[in-house]
Amino acid sequence: MAFVLKKEELPHFSKHIISKEYGLFAPVRKEARSIFKRIDENQVGEVSLDYIRTIMPPLKSLLIPPKETLLKIKDGKIEEMLPGPENKTAILGVHPCDVNAMNLLERVYMDRPKDPYFEARRKNLIIIALNCSSADEKCFCTSFGTGPSLEEGFDLILTDLGDRFLVEVGSRKGSELIGDFYMPKASSTDLMEKDETIRRVKGMIRRHVNTAGLQRIMTGALYNPIWNELADRCTGCGACNMVCPTCFCFNVIDEPELDSGSVLRSRTWDGCLLWEYAEVALGGNFRKDLSARIRQFVNHKMNYWLNQYGALGCVGCGRCIEQCPAKIDITSIVARLRGELL
Amino acid sequence: MMNGKLKVGVFKLASCSGCQMVLVHLEESLLEVLKYVELKYFRMVSDDDLPNEPLDVAIVEGAVTNEEEGIMIKKIRKMSRFLIAAGACAATGGLNAIKNTTPEGEVESTVYSSPEYIRSGKAFGLNEYVNVDAYLYGCPIDGRELINTLMSLAIRVPPYIPGITVCMECKMNGNECIFLTRGEPCLGPVTVGGCNALCPSNGVTCEGCRGVLKGTNPKGLELAWTNAGVSPDLIRLKLRKYSDVYKLLTR
Ligand code: SF4
Ligand code: SF4
Ligand code: SF4
Ligand code: SF4
Ligand code: SF4
Ligand code: SF4
Numbered sequence: 029m030a031f032v033l034k035k036e037e038l039p040h041f042s043k044h045i046i047s048k049e050y051g052l053f054a055p056v057r058k059e060a061r062s063i064f065k066r067i068d069e070n071q072v073g074e075v076s077l078d079y080i081r082t083i084m085p086p087l088k089s090l091l092i093p094p095k096e097t098l099l100k101i102k103d104g105k106i107e108e109m110l111p112g113p114e115n116k117t118a119i120l121g122v123h124p125c126d127v128n129a130m131n132l133l134e135r136v137y138m139d140r141p142k143d144p145y146f147e148a149r150r151k152n153l154i155i156i157a158l159n160c161s162s163a164d165e166k167c168f169c170t171s172f173g174t175g176p177s178l179e180e181g182f183d184l185i186l187t188d189l190g191d192r193f194l195v196e197v198g199s200r201k202g203s204e205l206i207g208d209f210y211m212p213k214a215s216s217t218d219l220m221e222k223d224e225t226i227r228r229v230k231g232m233i234r235r236h237v238n239t240a241g242l243q244r245i246m247t248g249a250l251y252n253p254i255w256n257e258l259a260d261r262c263t264g265c266g267a268c269n270m271v272c273p274t275c276f277c278f279n280v281i282d283e284p285e286l287d288s289g290s291v292l293r294s295r296t297w298d299g300c301l302l303w304e305y306a307e308v309a310l311g312g313n314f315r316k317d318l319s320a321r322i323r324q325f326v327n328h329k330m331n332y333w334l335n336q337y338g339a340l341g342c343v344g345c346g347r348c349i350e351q352c353p354a355k356i357d358i359t360s361i362v363a364r365l366r367g368e369l370l
Numbered sequence: 371m372m373n374g375k376l377k378v379g380v381f382k383l384a385s386c387s388g389c390q391m392v393l394v395h396l397e398e399s400l401l402e403v404l405k406y407v408e409l410k411y412f413r414m415v416s417d418d419d420l421p422n423e424p425l426d427v428a429i430v431e432g433a434v435t436n437e438e439e440g441i442m443i444k445k446i447r448k449m450s451r452f453l454i455a456a457g458a459c460a461a462t463g464g465l466n467a468i469k470n471t472t473p474e475g476e477v478e479s480t481v482y483s484s485p486e487y488i489r490s491g492k493a494f495g496l497n498e499y500v501n502v503d504a505y506l507y508g509c510p511i512d513g514r515e516l517i518n519t520l521m522s523l524a525i526r527v528p529p530y531i532p533g534i535t536v537c538m539e540c541k542m543n544g545n546e547c548i549f550l551t552r553g554e555p556c557l558g559p560v561t562v563g564g565c566n567a568l569c570p571s572n573g574v575t576c577e578g579c580r581g582v583l584k585g586t587n588p589k590g591l592e593l594a595w596t597n598a599g600v601s602p603d604l605i606r607l608k609l610r611k612y613s614d615v616y617k618l619l620t621r
Contacts, residue, residue, distance in 0.1 A: 060551075267541050269538070
């Protein structure tokens, strides 16, 4: 099923979503960039779907918040702080790479064992994705088949066709969301224009990772001097871990809550670039050297994920490249190890 | 220390008292904390001599800059089971330590009108003299972190002191990077988080007041700044403000 939504109708559509009692998250302009933000009825005019990459990955931030309280412990009683079904959330305008990153996070959190917090948030979430109508020199989703268009993991998906959006339905939840909101049916011309758009964006993507036999090459390079060389430049800041939509590691902390006399157990995002990450009791540390830590980051994405979860752990969003203060570039690391770049 | 209230002393060495002010300004929360904590010594609000009974927790503000202060911190260590270095000065020497890397007369005459009255040498964090059990970073410290630490000790769980960087918190807040977009040197990549990236979230670079996080690479950061065209003078000024970065680089 496919429909057409005139661009000037987007605010009405956003209002329609809110009227169905969803908390709506959508990209809005913040200075030169876009940022996903909770939108209320009066802000629907601010929604701007004309962006390439947000600094933070929107779905990871919603499904595994940077700090999430799991348990409240008081007088020996433990209360699970699971989000209830009333916390329905809709996210509008997520690009294919980010939806595919969420599909990967599902492998991590919905299986072996199931994470009840992730599951509850995922069940509450409806995804209105957005095929890309533009790409920049940091995008490399085509290397993994994770963009610039999307096959699964969405309830509705939009494609920008200039003066209108094509709206395609991906699930029953999606068509129920449309409900009585009137949109004319899409024509075969609309669908052809969509294919044309995606072909054009594919042509804009200049960056690539050659994944052929990659696992063997990465494993063969575990003792390559490149890791020491990178460790001289890397600041160890962990920004790459934060901005990566597939980085899923967290730390668990206990904090007393002052007025209630209880203790809150929370999880907070962690990153393997940190010293503390591989530190164990009595001060032992499995990755004392920064070279071992940056090797872990790159190998987890480009190597270990495959055995662990059956797919590579990078979707080519380009965020780690864009946000690294040391200009460390995972695609050129792979290219160098493959001998494709000196 | 597990029976009754936690016996706490608050001490001051060479510092501006800003961290103690944070404690005073907790106001209502302080009253709440006092249900679990008994303040045995607090120089700022009383004139008593050092307490003569053992303490569960000593919160020490300030750097050690002369012999008396060195003796004092050793005394405090002896009488306390758990010693907290509170604030940049106690943790690393703080701003005081600028004079470790700049001729002393020069620093003192810019600050004081009659520097000949000053009796102090190089400035060091407490850990140069005694074992420190926990660090509260920041210039000044963060009130919430102080409460968390005291409350955790009162209910016998290890206090949580973040081991993440300012950059990580800056990213979690969704900020555009000031260094990458404006080319201004920011110490966020190597600085201990916990302030929720206060400065970059308000549009100014991190000055590193919370000290260098173990395992980060200030040399890499210096290189990144140099490659981005930051002048050597600015780099030097920036790295030496809270001097422990400088110490690491010149070691
Ligand atoms: S990486 Fe691909 S899917 Fe992601 S924003 Fe760029 S073009 Fe779109
Ligand atoms: S490794 Fe980098 S490019 Fe790949 S998904 Fe993570 S942030 Fe995006
Ligand atoms: S790259 Fe590091 S932080 Fe990210 S998921 Fe893997 S181990 Fe965790
Ligand atoms: S963002 Fe760059 S400098 Fe920071 S830890 Fe990652 S690779 Fe190193
Ligand atoms: S502004 Fe500073 S703290 Fe924020 S990401 Fe950039 S370097 Fe890190
Ligand atoms: S951002 Fe940096 S300078 Fe500002 S409070 Fe935090 S650690 Fe201190």
